[in-house]
Structures are given as structure tokens and as C-alpha cells.
Amino acid sequence: MGVNDNLDKHLEDHEHSLCQDNVGIKHSFSTCDMCYQSSKRRHGKCRYCGTPIHIRKKDSLQNTVALLITSVVLYVPANIYPIMYTTSIGDELASTIVGGVITLWEQQFYPIAMIIFIASVMVPVAKIMALSWLVYSVKSNRIISRKNNQMMYRITDFIGRWSMVDVFAVTVLVALIQKGNLMMVMPGVALIAFAAMVVTTMLAAFSFESRLIWDNPDKNKGKNIDV
Amino acid sequence: MNHFDNSAQLACHECDQIVTIPELVDGQKAICPRCGYVFTRYFKKAQSRLLAFSSSGLVFLLLSFVFPFLVFTAQGSEKTVTMVQSLQSMGNGTFLSVVIFMLLTTVIVPAVILGGINYTLISAKFDRPLPYTRHILKLVFYLQPWNMSEIFLLGILVSMIKIASLGHIQFGWSFYSFVLYIGSMAATRLFLDKYQVWQWFRHHDKRGYGRER
Numbered sequence: 101m102g103v104n105d106n107l108d109k110h111l112e113d114h115e116h117s118l119c120q121d122n123v124g125i126k127h128s129f130s131t132c133d134m135c136y137q138s139s140k141r142r143h144g145k146c147r148y149c150g151t152p153i154h155i156r157k158k159d160s161l162q163n164t165v166a167l168l169i170t171s172v173v174l175y176v177p178a179n180i181y182p183i184m185y186t187t188s189i190g191d192e193l194a195s196t197i198v199g200g201v202i203t204l205w206e207q208q209f210y211p212i213a214m215i216i217f218i219a220s221v222m223v224p225v226a227k228i229m230a231l232s233w234l235v236y237s238v239k240s241n242r243i244i245s246r247k248n249n250q251m252m253y254r255i256t257d258f259i260g261r262w263s264m265v266d267v268f269a270v271t272v273l274v275a276l277i278q279k280g281n282l283m284m285v286m287p288g289v290a291l292i293a294f295a296a297m298v299v300t301t302m303l304a305a306f307s308f309e310s311r312l313i314w315d316n317p318d319k320n321k322g323k324n325i326d327v
Numbered sequence: 328m329n330h331f332d333n334s335a336q337l338a339c340h341e342c343d344q345i346v347t348i349p350e351l352v353d354g355q356k357a358i359c360p361r362c363g364y365v366f367t368r369y370f371k372k373a374q375s376r377l378l379a380f381s382s383s384g385l386v387f388l389l390l391s392f393v394f395p396f397l398v399f400t401a402q403g404s405e406k407t408v409t410m411v412q413s414l415q416s417m418g419n420g421t422f423l424s425v426v427i428f429m430l431l432t433t434v435i436v437p438a439v440i441l442g443g444i445n446y447t448l449i450s451a452k453f454d455r456p457l458p459y460t461r462h463i464l465k466l467v468f469y470l471q472p473w474n475m476s477e478i479f480l481l482g483i484l485v486s487m488i489k490i491a492s493l494g495h496i497q498f499g500w501s502f503y504s505f506v507l508y509i510g511s512m513a514a515t516r517l518f519l520d521k522y523q524v525w526q527w528f529r530h531h532d533k534r535g536y537g538r539e540r
Contacts, residue, residue: 122345124338129345131338134465135525138337148529149461204489212488215481250341250362261475264432268475268482271429273489274422275413276399276406283401283493287422295425302472314342314362 125315130155160309161235167304168231174297175224182288184270189283196290197221197266220266220294223259227301230256231308238312249313257305263298267291339364348522367522374448374527377518381444384511387504388438394500401494410434410501432475437512440474443467444515451527460528468521477509 124130130153131138132146139147142155182194195203197220204213230252237243270291277285336347342362351357351369358365370376395407414430443463450457487496 123343124345125343127345129336129338131340133340134468134521136335136337136522137525138335149465149525151465207492209488212485216485247362254341261472262478262481264475264478265481265485267425268429268433268479269485269489271422271425272413272483272486276397276408276486276490277493287425289421291422291425295428299428306472310341311343314344 123314125155125311128155156311156315157307157309160307160312161239163307164231164235164304167300167307168228168235171224171228171297171300171304174293174300175228178290178294178297181290181293183266183290183294184273184288185286187284187286194288197294200266216266216269219263223263224297224301227256227260227263227305231301231304234308234313238315243313246313250310253305253308253310253313260298260302260305263301264295267295267298337366339366367520369520369523370518373518373520373523374451377444377515378448378452380511380514380518381441381448384508384515385438385441385445387508387511388434388441391501391505391508394504396499396501396505398497398499399490399494400497407499429479432473433479434476436470437474437476440467440470441512441515444519447524447528456528464524464528467519471519474512476512480505480509 125142128140128142129138130141132149132151132153134151135146135149137146137148139153141153144153145151146153179197181196183197183200184195186193186195197216201213201217201221204216234249234253237249243249270285270287274285274287277283336345338345339359339362341364342359344359344361346359346366348357348366351367353369353371356365356368392410395409396413397408399406399408414426443466446457447460447464447467450460483502490496
């Protein structure tokens, strides 16, 4: 009742204020990312929790690009070298990430093969591509839809951690089957490269400043962009 | 019980739009009208629920170290695996870095998060903020993206299926405790609302507790 009426009125008020001018950077108004303390400054420390304030993260695009390049470089050894060696009765079998997916598929573990394929092959590539597009889009003002860009960033940010599933699976496997009677599983170099790649893509996503997606330089005036 | 300061204006974390957060009722969330960023989700008694789930999560996590995690029977030999043992057996040579990373993201970070929530909430509950409350809260929120315990559980299940053809696997008490811990962690994450948690402590500060810079 009362609260809902309030909410409706509140939403109406928002429709009014929802324009490009009512953004923090134009009024030197910032809100602490950690504790939501608002203040009238562009940098310095939050007066409530002491976290550094940046109205826009410093060198965000450079950092993101640097970390993206690192992750692309790491992606190569992660896929070329074996992630795991299986020794059974003297036979040593090396399997790469993609090889492991194919083996699982051949053994008819279809759902697991899909999970590993999505988590360790598709997601990293999609993440790198999405972040590259976002950096390009912000840098060159080639914006198709800000809302889509924001959604892309949110998904990238959320999904990145799940690539670790293969790393954990191999590590658990190594712990389970070691120096056994007939079988033995050993980790491969790709394990480190892949884990490092996931961490660098996560860091790349963190260092990207999503507010840049919404900043509207004057160049763009007149172009048809949805807000 | 609503500690919102309605007059407070915020700049959206994701798109910089200036907004004010309205008063919310149970289950409602405040989202940014421009980009859809979720500022906060209001639940009744979130503080008590958060404390309940984070403390039970901590207990389940500790219990998962005590009992055998898995019993693996293959070719007539039986092997009992515990968490500590499995971490020890991998902790050598080149792959130490991966093992340390796994230990950090699946055990130490979640334990620090849950412990930190317990510490700060107990102090809020009894209206007596303990020392370093703000630093610990900050640490909890910084560590949050590095908590990968549920991914570890999926990893365990994947590796189980990979070796299912080699022998017989039996889950031990620790495994069930770990699953319950993952459940508690998920509930903790649901009720751990950055905006509201800080509001609780600001509420204390207004009444003269804590320390204002």
C-alpha cells in the first residue's frame, strides 16, 4: 500500500531524471564502490571506509587490454600441451583439454563432455572476444546497444570463474589416483597455463570500467543510440 | 525494521546514473533504471538469516575435514581419501602453484569470508562493534569473487564420472558435509547484500558506535 505508492511516485521521479546529464561524473559526484558512501569528489579516499575512490577507474582500458593479451598468450600452451597424463600398465597417454572432451564424448558421457567443452573451450574464447569488443566499442565509439554491452559485461564477469572446473577436476583426479598399483594420473603443464589464463581473464574483467560503456562523448550526439 | 536513509543519493556502480534508493518491502530489489544494476535486495530479518547460514556453513566446512571424503575401491584395493590427505599428496613439485591456488579459492577464502561475516554480524547483533569490523567487512567483499567452492564441487563430480568405470566410489561423511556447506554458502551469498550490510553498520555509527573518519 503506502510503500508501493511511494515506489510508483519514485519511479515517476526517475523517468524525469533519466537523462544523460544526471550522471555522477558531470556533477563530480561519486559513490564508493565498497560501502556506497556518496561524496562530492572525483578521487581520494572514501570518508567512511577508506577505500580509494575513482570516478572512473584509472587506465582501465590499458589494463584490460594488457591482461587480455596475456590471456591470449597463455591460451596457446593451455591448449597445445597435455593437461593430464594417464599411465595404466606401462602405457602413457597424454591428453589435452580438447582431447579430454573428445574422450568423454566417445565414452558417451555426453553431459559431462558438454560441461567441460563449454567451461574450458567456449567460455574463455567468448570472454576474450566479449572484452575485446567492449574495449573496441568504448575506444572507437562504435556502439550498437549500450544495454547489450552492459549485459555482455555482466555475463563475462559472472561466468569467468566457472572455467576453473576442469582445473579442479584434474587436480582431484591426480589426488585420487596416484602411485597406485596399476594406474597413475599426472598433471601436465597445460594445467598451470590454463589456470593462469582463467585468472588473467578474471582480472581483465575486473579492471574494465563498465561506466565507460555509458559515457556519452559529444562526438556521438545525433547518432541513433538507445540509452 | 528498516535502516534505509531515503534521502541518500547514489551514483550507479555500473553506469554512473544518479539515483535514490526507495523504501523496499520484503523480497523487493532496487535496480538502476538505466542499466539494470541491482543495488540491493531487501529481505526481512536478513541479518539473522545471514548469521544463521554463514555460521552453519563454517561448521559444515570444518566438518568436511574430519571424516573421510571418498572411498575408492579399484582392483581389490580400497583407498580412503580425506581432504587433508588429497591436498598433501599433490603438494609437491611444479604443480604446487595450482594446489595452492585451489586451496586458497576453495577452502581458505571461503573460510575467511564466513568467519568474517560471523565476526562482524555478531558484533552488530549485540550492538557492540568489535575492533577492525570495517576492515574485515572490506576484506569479505574483496574476496567474494575468488570464492570458488561450488566450482570445486562440480570439479569433484566431473572427476568422479571420469573414473567411474575404473572402480567403485563411495561418498564419505565429509562429502555430504561439503555439499551442505555449498548449500549454506549459496544462501549466505543470497543474503549478503553489500548495500544493506554497510547500512547496518552505518546505523550503529549514528548511535555513537564505531569510528568516523
